[in-house]
Amino acid sequence: MRHDGDSRISYGTPEAGGHRALRAMARRSFAETFGHLYDPGPFGAFLDGAYGPGGAMARDLADPAVRWLVAFRDAVPVGYAKLTPLRAPAPAPAPGALELQQIYVLGEWHGRGVAARLMHWALATAAADGAPEIYLTVFDHNERAKRFYRRHGFAEAGRCTFTLGDRTDDDRIWRRGIEGPAAGG
Ligand SMILES: CC(C)(COP(=O)(O)OP(=O)(O)OC[C@H]1O[C@@H](n2cnc3c(N)ncnc32)[C@H](O)[C@@H]1OP(=O)(O)O)[C@@H](O)C(=O)NCCC(=O)NCCS
Numbered sequence: 001m002r003h004d005g006d007s008r009i010s011y012g013t014p015e016a017g018g019h020r021a022l023r024a025m026a027r028r029s030f031a032e033t034f035g036h037l038y039d040p041g042p043f044g045a046f047l048d049g050a051y052g053p054g055g056a057m058a059r060d061l062a063d064p065a066v067r068w069l070v071a072f073r074d075a076v077p078v079g080y081a082k083l084t085p086l087r088a089p090a091p092a093p094a095p096g097a098l099e100l101q102q103i104y105v106l107g108e109w110h111g112r113g114v115a116a117r118l119m120h121w122a123l124a125t126a127a128a129d130g131a132p133e134i135y136l137t138v139f140d141h142n143e144r145a146k147r148f149y150r151r152h153g154f155a156e157a158g159r160c161t162f163t164l165g166d167r168t169d170d171d172r173i174w175r176r177g178i179e180g181p182a183a184g185g
Pocket of ligand 1: 033103106112115142147148151
């Protein structure tokens, strides 16, 4: 467990007994970010499938190919980043490309360096792996996330869609080259 930046936040991997709390935090962050876009019925069903017991996040937590960094406040998760082999339909990816598949921080911790710390971990981990590039997907209207990604060197590289219930939205695929160990900070 490492402490830096905001001294009240510590960073570490998901604790074996803490998966339920991490899934609950992820669910809350997704709901507070995107809940206004969807009908409650399909949205609740999606949240159950993504963050419920036996759902997609639980499967990823059991997958050794998926790596995580969690931000904790008093042992309670307030944010996390998840690094996977490339899953998005990127055009012509380089072999060994990785994906920052999720970076989620609870609203009260936005703009306070937590997300930047998680991003630096993802970039440093990709560099340590020798990954040539890293991708992510972002909802095209998520202006805060896009600004954050641009500041960290990402740029649009393609398109994909995200379907929830009967609504399909445009997502964008963003990419950043990994030139070597990422700058700290
Ligand atoms: C996306 C996220 C990880 C970014 O972390 P953060 O701590 O909020 O990011 P920062 O505050 O460092 O940077 C956000 C930037 O957007 C700007 N911003 C804030 N609100 C904005 C808005 N409504 N529209 C456009 N830009 C906005 C900030 O000024 C800042 O830009 P600047 O550094 O150039 O001034 C975090 O907001 C988050 O977890 N959001 C909810 C989940 C989510 O959307 N995850 C990404 C899914 S792809």
